[in-house]
Amino acid sequence: MKHIDSSEILAMEKFYRINLVNSLGGYKSLHLLGTAGEDGITNLCLVSSVFHLGANPPLIGLVMRPQREHNDTLRNIRLTGKYTLNNVLPDWYEQGHQTSAGYPSGVSEFDKCGFKKLYFPGFKAPFVQQSTVRVGLELREVIDMELNATTILIGEVAHILLEEQVVTSDGTINHVEAGTMTVAGLDSYFSPEFVGRLSYAKPGVKPQQLNQQ
């Protein structure tokens, strides 16, 4: 067994540390984050830091890296309060990856990387047409982290746009059917295979396999 302590982590070569720490937590949620500025210019970027905060009200959190000049996404969200999260599929995940390139401010990754915009009436931020599970969020809270200058955004689900067949009878989304991918570390992409679905856990009762995803 290998042991690595905090002083060794801090002394690591920069990219080794980035790769190690980014991949420590295992598989991460993977989304294309869509926004538009007040001028209507759109922006699309890949994020892997989405987390579930609660179901009632329906809240989703995500981390944005420290603001940089060409980072239109955070500025758009602060200005408009609207953004979308769209799942990533195997047929075009390379195009999704390409949205993480450092395009200049004002250039839309929708156009540069081959994504079609989908708008819902009255909602300013664009969804990704090619996705199968799309969530439109309204900004509820911004947490500026003094620890490392990142920003945690908390949004409330305003719209869900998805393919009919991906929602199962109890509300759970079947992400195998939806084709949703996941990511580990910075750049390794995966398609999960279903292993099992388990009954609600109770003390002293062995969990049962449920016969559905």
Add this chain to the structure above:
Amino acid sequence: MKHIDSSEILAMEKFYRINLVNSLGGYKSLHLLGTAGEDGITNLCLVSSVFHLGANPPLIGLVMRPQREHNDTLRNIRLTGKYTLNNVLPDWYEQGHQTSAGYPSGVSEFDKCGFKKLYFPGFKAPFVQQSTVRVGLELREVIDMELNATTILIGEVAHILLEEQVVTSDGTINHVEAGTMTVAGLDSYFSPEFVGRLSYAKPGVKPQQLNQQ
């Protein structure tokens, strides 16, 4: 295409809403969270809300549900400032799921669910012996969310304990080799299959496949 708006979400039957909103974001990081109280009594629970906050310093966030009487985990973390995250493997994920049962305060899920404790000298919180990637964290920040009474914990990586062969030459952890699972929604478990690893994205350059996980 199906559209669901926020008023429909809020009007849903409770468990349908919980299933839908929990599964909206796709695959989530899956961990067993280990703690110990001042009295040394241990606690273990399943969490699916871990997110990467930053690599320098190495920071990991996670969401804890609203405090309840029998929830020893959050109390232990607030008291000791130490906790561990341990990956979940297919051979024993049903035991992992069972830690989410409502055992009374003072009862250790390590013992009830068949997990072996692994201690690192000087670090109070127990790791899970059966895991292959284990992270010991020191609490850095507690964010109490007024929006829904959850708590976001930010911890700094103090120790990493993992199997030697799961770390690749550039620092990235190979989670297929490690056997790490992922979860969608409340209770659906998956084992990801590698699809591809892509080169650092640059404007105007097509991402290349890297020949490694």
